[in-house]
Amino acid sequence: MSxxxxxxxxxxxxxxxxxxxxxxxxxxxxxxxxxxxxxxNATNDPLILSASTGCLExxxxxxxxxxxxxxxxxxxxxxxxxxxxGAEAMYKTxxxxxxxxxxxEGKSPKFVAFGGDxxxxxIGFQWISGCxxxxxxxxxxxxxxxxxANTGGQRSSSTPIGASTTTSPAGRISYGEKKQxxxxxQIMAAHGSPYVAQVAPNKWKDMVKKIQxxxxxxxxxxxxxxxxxxxxxKFAPDDTIAISDLATDSLVFPLYEIENGTKLTITYRPKxxxxxxxxxxxxxxxxxxxxxxYEYLIDEWQKRVDEHWEYLQRREEAGV
Amino acid sequence: MKYLGWxxxxxxxxxxxxxxxxxxxxxxxxxxxxxxxxxNSHEAYVGDWRVLKPVYNRDLCIDCQFCWIYCPDVxxxxxxKKMIGIDYDHCKGCGICVEVCPxxxxxxxxxxxxxxxxxxxxxxxxxx
Numbered sequence: 001m002s003x004x005x006x007x008x009x010x011x012x013x014x015x016x017x018x019x020x021x022x023x024x025x026x027x028x029x030x031x032x033x034x035x036x037x038x039x040x041n042a043t044n045d046p047l048i049l050s051a052s053t054g055c056l057e058x059x060x061x062x063x064x065x066x067x068x069x070x071x072x073x074x075x076x077x078x079x080x081x082x083x084x085x086g087a088e089a090m091y092k093t094x095x096x097x098x099x100x101x102x103x104x105e106g107k108s109p110k111f112v113a114f115g116g117d118x119x120x121x122x123i124g125f126q127w128i129s130g131c132x133x134x135x136x137x138x139x140x141x142x143x144x145x146x147x148x149a150n151t152g153g154q155r156s157s158s159t160p161i162g163a164s165t166t167t168s169p170a171g172r173i174s175y176g177e178k179k180q181x182x183x184x185x186q187i188m189a190a191h192g193s194p195y196v197a198q199v200a201p202n203k204w205k206d207m208v209k210k211i212q213x214x215x216x217x218x219x220x221x222x223x224x225x226x227x228x229x230x231x232x233x234k235f236a237p238d239d240t241i242a243i244s245d246l247a248t249d250s251l252v253f254p255l256y257e258i259e260n261g262t263k264l265t266i267t268y269r270p271k272x273x274x275x276x277x278x279x280x281x282x283x284x285x286x287x288x289x290x291x292x293x294y295e296y297l298i299d300e301w302q303k304r305v306d307e308h309w310e311y312l313q314r315r316e317e318a319g320v
Numbered sequence: 321m322k323y324l325g326w327x328x329x330x331x332x333x334x335x336x337x338x339x340x341x342x343x344x345x346x347x348x349x350x351x352x353x354x355x356x357x358x359x360n361s362h363e364a365y366v367g368d369w370r371v372l373k374p375v376y377n378r379d380l381c382i383d384c385q386f387c388w389i390y391c392p393d394v395x396x397x398x399x400x401k402k403m404i405g406i407d408y409d410h411c412k413g414c415g416i417c418v419e420v421c422p423x424x425x426x427x428x429x430x431x432x433x434x435x436x437x438x439x440x441x442x443x444x445x446x447x448x
Contacts (some may be wrong), residue, residue, distance in 0.1 A: 238418065
């Protein structure tokens with residue numbers, strides 16, 4: 001294995017030469033590209049990437065342009081995971097047979113699949129599950145913006161309760177999405193994956209540390225990256241980082257990791273825990289919750305977040 | 321640029337990022353030294369998306385690099401741990417760099433597209 005890139009501080013990190021290009025067609029203020037840049041810059045190893053259909057894919061490979069300076073493939077909505085697993089299996093076989101070209105000598109390429117929450121939580125779930133069961137040496141990154149943003153904002157199984165989307169609109173008789181968000185981290189940890197983590201782009205140091213740990217781990221790694229969506233969460237494009245801060249500090253998105261399916265570690269504890277109300281109030285998709293008839297949902301939100309945080313802390317203490 | 325039909329492209333619609341194969345991996349080559357192909361989006365222009373543009377004030381900058389890490393469009397140019405400017409060809413004017421700037425007054429501010437950078441620097445606000 002090649003040496004891990006040393007990143008002590010942000011100044012040192014800023015000497016990285018980006019392998020992701022601008023003039024992609026992602027919305028101004030999109031968190032997807034912030035996450036992608038942080039992941040790609042976390043290593044100096046050659047990268048082999050794939051992307052599921054979704055915002056990231058359609059916006060970075062618009063004919064006649066590509067925004068990737070590394071090997072990158074797109075096949076379908078569901079199979080970014082299997083595409084990269086196939087590439088990884090082929091690389092391993094060629095290596096075993098000694099048929100790799102000389103230019104590959106002494107290098108340890110990293111295999112990363114990107115998918116949105118639609119392709120991870122819903123459409124591609126079976127494929128990801130298969131990859132993790134077979135134990136490929138790869139990383140799967142879910143860019144979790146809690147909605148099918150690419151096709152106009154339909155609900156996905158990652159959409160949290162109370163969010164207004166185009167297929168679960170809030171109005172006189174409905175408060176929006178009725179189902180709770182699926183806990184993908186626990187599901188992937190239950191596959192026995194050696195490393196599963198939740199990250200957020202605003203905590204770049206935590207993110208880079210986890211990505212590097214994921215790259216150093218042999219076996220399938222799952223990363224759930226919170227990606228604030230300025231278009232579908234309905235906030236101003238310049239607030240992406242502020243909204244992400246609200247999400248991590250209100251513990252709606254707690255940052256933690258699970259090793260070998262069991263050992264849970266919380267990696268970020270906010271100094272000042274802020275109420276969930278502030279997080280909800282900053283986004284247009286939760287605007288209706290502040291009407292008197294739906295106000296009880298905010299208290300339920302707070303209770304659920306507190307309970308989940310309590311659960312995570314108990315599990316960390318118990319080490320199981 | 322000549323647009324090719326779907327049946328003229330290499331099977332699988334392969335696009336190349338660089339005109340010739342580089343000896344090193346792209347992460348070891350600075351953008352100004354890369355042989356970008358015309359099919360690389362680095363050669364494209366999205367500056368016309370902007371309503372407001374960020375203007376950079378070197379005198380106030382402390383090179384914390386927050387703008388570099390949080391820029392979604394790779395438009396903050398940093399070399400040798402120093403911030404040197406903004407890539408107006410790729411900046412979409414989202415304003416994240418201004419929001420995350422920690423100095424007082426901010427060393428990045430949004431101005432209207434028509435205002436020239438020199439004039440913007442002349443009307444920079446005082447410390448609050």
